[in-house]
Amino acid sequence: MTENLTVETQDLTKSYDGVTVVDRLNLNIMENEVFGLLGPNGAGKTTTILMLMGLTEPASGIARICGFNPTREPLEVKRIVGYLPEEVGFYDGLTAGENLRFIAELNNISRADSSRRIDEVLEMVGLTGEKDMVVSKFSRGMRQRLGIADVLIKSPRVIFLDEPTSGLDPKGINQLLDLIASLPGMGTTVLLSSHQLYQVQRVCHSVGILSKGKMVIEGAIDKLGRDALAGGHYMIEVETAGPDAELVDILKKIKGTIEVEARGNVLRVSTDADLRAEIAKAVVQSGAPLVQMKVQEFSLDDIYMKYFKES
Amino acid sequence: MAAIIRKELADYFNSIRFLVLFILVVATSGYGLFAAYSGIRQALLESGAVTGHGFVFLPLFTSGEGNFTLVFFIVLLVPIIGIALGFDAINSERSGGTLSRLLSQPVYRDSVINGKFLAGIVTLTLMVVTTLLLVSGYGLRMIGVPPTAEEIIRLFIYIVLIVIYGAFWMGLAMLFSVVTRKVATSLLITIAIWLIFFLWTLMGPALTGTIAQSAEGQLNLMRISPLYLFSEATTVLLVPAYRLGLMTMTAGELSYAVPNPLSLGQSLLTIWPHLVSLVCLSVICFAISYVLFMRQEIRAT
Numbered sequence: 091m092t093e094n095l096t097v098e099t100q101d102l103t104k105s106y107d108g109v110t111v112v113d114r115l116n117l118n119i120m121e122n123e124v125f126g127l128l129g130p131n132g133a134g135k136t137t138t139i140l141m142l143m144g145l146t147e148p149a150s151g152i153a154r155i156c157g158f159n160p161t162r163e164p165l166e167v168k169r170i171v172g173y174l175p176e177e178v179g180f181y182d183g184l185t186a187g188e189n190l191r192f193i194a195e196l197n198n199i200s201r202a203d204s205s206r207r208i209d210e211v212l213e214m215v216g217l218t219g220e221k222d223m224v225v226s227k228f229s230r231g232m233r234q235r236l237g238i239a240d241v242l243i244k245s246p247r248v249i250f251l252d253e254p255t256s257g258l259d260p261k262g263i264n265q266l267l268d269l270i271a272s273l274p275g276m277g278t279t280v281l282l283s284s285h286q287l288y289q290v291q292r293v294c295h296s297v298g299i300l301s302k303g304k305m306v307i308e309g310a311i312d313k314l315g316r317d318a319l320a321g322g323h324y325m326i327e328v329e330t331a332g333p334d335a336e337l338v339d340i341l342k343k344i345k346g347t348i349e350v351e352a353r354g355n356v357l358r359v360s361t362d363a364d365l366r367a368e369i370a371k372a373v374v375q376s377g378a379p380l381v382q383m384k385v386q387e388f389s390l391d392d393i394y395m396k397y398f399k400e401s
Numbered sequence: 402m403a404a405i406i407r408k409e410l411a412d413y414f415n416s417i418r419f420l421v422l423f424i425l426v427v428a429t430s431g432y433g434l435f436a437a438y439s440g441i442r443q444a445l446l447e448s449g450a451v452t453g454h455g456f457v458f459l460p461l462f463t464s465g466e467g468n469f470t471l472v473f474f475i476v477l478l479v480p481i482i483g484i485a486l487g488f489d490a491i492n493s494e495r496s497g498g499t500l501s502r503l504l505s506q507p508v509y510r511d512s513v514i515n516g517k518f519l520a521g522i523v524t525l526t527l528m529v530v531t532t533l534l535l536v537s538g539y540g541l542r543m544i545g546v547p548p549t550a551e552e553i554i555r556l557f558i559y560i561v562l563i564v565i566y567g568a569f570w571m572g573l574a575m576l577f578s579v580v581t582r583k584v585a586t587s588l589l590i591t592i593a594i595w596l597i598f599f600l601w602t603l604m605g606p607a608l609t610g611t612i613a614q615s616a617e618g619q620l621n622l623m624r625i626s627p628l629y630l631f632s633e634a635t636t637v638l639l640v641p642a643y644r645l646g647l648m649t650m651t652a653g654e655l656s657y658a659v660p661n662p663l664s665l666g667q668s669l670l671t672i673w674p675h676l677v678s679l680v681c682l683s684v685i686c687f688a689i690s691y692v693l694f695m696r697q698e699i700r701a702t
Contacts, residue, residue, distance in 0.1 A: 140699065143505055145501065145504060145505065145699045146698060146699065165507045165508075165509070166507075168505055168506060168507040168508075169507040171505070172505075173501070173502075173505040175498065175501045175502060175505075177498045178498055178502060179494075179497040179498025179499040179500075179502060180497075180499065180502075181408075181412070181497075181499060182497070183412065183415065183416070192404065192408050193502075193506060195404035195407075195408075196404050196405075196503075196506040196507065196508050197506060197507060198507075237502075240502065244506075
């Protein structure tokens with residue numbers, strides 16, 4: 091077991107009524123990273139999170155969160171893990187502050203500390219003004235933000251967020267994503283389950299794609315893109331004012347270049363590594379005016395669609 | 402667990418439900434007092450208390466026009482309070498989405514259900530004590546005779562009995578709140594069970610008469626209903642001159658009975674089986690809901 095793995099599972103399996111929902115899942119999440127768990131509805135994302143929380147018992151396999159086994163030591167796990175369910179609910183009759191105080195009490199946070207923590211987390215999610223407002227008057231987005239505050243109040247080392255952006259407006263989504271992106275800096279590891287690919291791509295360091303309970307692919311997003319769509323190569327697009335066959339030959343001679351393909355004014359160069367500097371130099375030396383050059387970025391959409399087309 | 406009990410109590414006391422129940426409690430006390438007002442003179446004359454034998458204060462609770470006495474109201478009312486306190490204990494948390502949030506905190510799962518049950522018992526006890534104190538206070542003004550030590554002890558045991566009886570109904574309601582997903586379903590089921598037992602108490606004597614071979618058998622059939630069990634225990638406790646044997650003994654045997662009040666010890670001995678049965682019923686209900694809740698899947702939706 092590696093030291094800095096925060097979440098680790100080995101052959102985690104769960105079945106309901108003979109249907110295997112999570113099938114021999116191996117998941118590794120490093121400390122202080124934002125990990126995106128992707129997959130279509132019913133792929134087993136929520137079940138996986140419930141098993142990691144110790145709210146559901148796995149049929150076989152084990153999970154470890156910071157070294158604790160959620161099935162055997164649920165309280166230790168729950169002490170360091172914050173979980174935001176997809177449909178988060180609050181006690182409607184209580185105010186936002188009272189709801190948070192109750193959770194703080196359950197976490198044995200002293201009264202003086204909890205008052206301070208409540209103000210802190212409300213500030214972080216931008217609900218300071220609504221502290222004494224009854225939760226039943228909250229909008230969907232405010233509830234979601236209060237849910238994040240509720241998760242943060244125990245200063246967790248790991249956070250599981252199940253579809254945290256569902257039901258939020260674009261501005262709310264942006265604020266939430268910024269907040270999530272800032273969490274690793276405070277020493278918190280985040281597991282984010284979602285099917286909003288763009289959002290995952292924005293904040294996650296690495297992703298895992300689940301399909302029918304199995305991990306189809308796992309790794310850092312840019313590496314995944316290269317593996318999946320370009321056979322592991324970089325794709326550099328070079329736009330010049332007027333390319334000719336001579337330039338193509340020059341580019342082909344650069345060490346590491348695999349193929350050069352001309353499409354109008356654009357040359358698509360696939361390489362082993364990021365050779366932009368060398369290519370730029372070669373183009374300029376050849377005398378052709380360089381208009382622009384960029385490394386093709388792979389969107390998660392492309393990766394996702396590729397895997398689901400195959401399976 | 403203390404945090405859960407505190408929160409549940411705060412919930413109960415702030416809810417409209419509590420206000421309604423409190424009005425019900427006050428109304429019951431009022432009706433009970435009124436019943437006693439119209440019936441106590443006759444009751445005291447019959448029991449011989451006016452000549453210095455028997456109890457004067459206890460008939461405040463047991464006298465009235467026929468069946469309509471305070472103790473009868475309590476037989477009916479306490480199940481309602483118990484059901485009202487327990488019917489949505491778990492499934493409202495589930496449908497409100499708070500259950501998964503609650504259980505992802507570092508608390509044992511049984512603390513949740515234990516905390517709810519204990520908070521319910523505290524609320525129930527408060528209501529019962531309020532009712533009895535209200536009646537005692539106004540009754541004291543009305544009849545002007547203070548209770549004797551034995552009467553106070555009997556009333557105290559009566560309170561314990563009521564709380565156990567209420568705990569059974571609350572346990573039953575909680576059981577269905579664990580089993581069913583919808584709040585309305587659990588409420589309907591427990592109300593239906595209460596109604597069936599209530600009708601059994603009303604029509605039982607006629608129905609069981611045709612089934613049972615003996616008076617003893619008839620009585621045992623009647624005792625299936627917790628309402629009957631409880632009201633029988635109440636009568637023995639609060640009307641010391643009453644004998645359970647009155648139902649089953651022949652006229653010849655009855656002529657040997659000395660018509661004086663039973664001592665406290667003897668009364669307790671008589672209702673011991675009732676008490677044990679009611680405790681068992683409560684424990685069984687709570688235990689089943691406990692086990693089911695502990696093994697239940699917690700899904701977010």
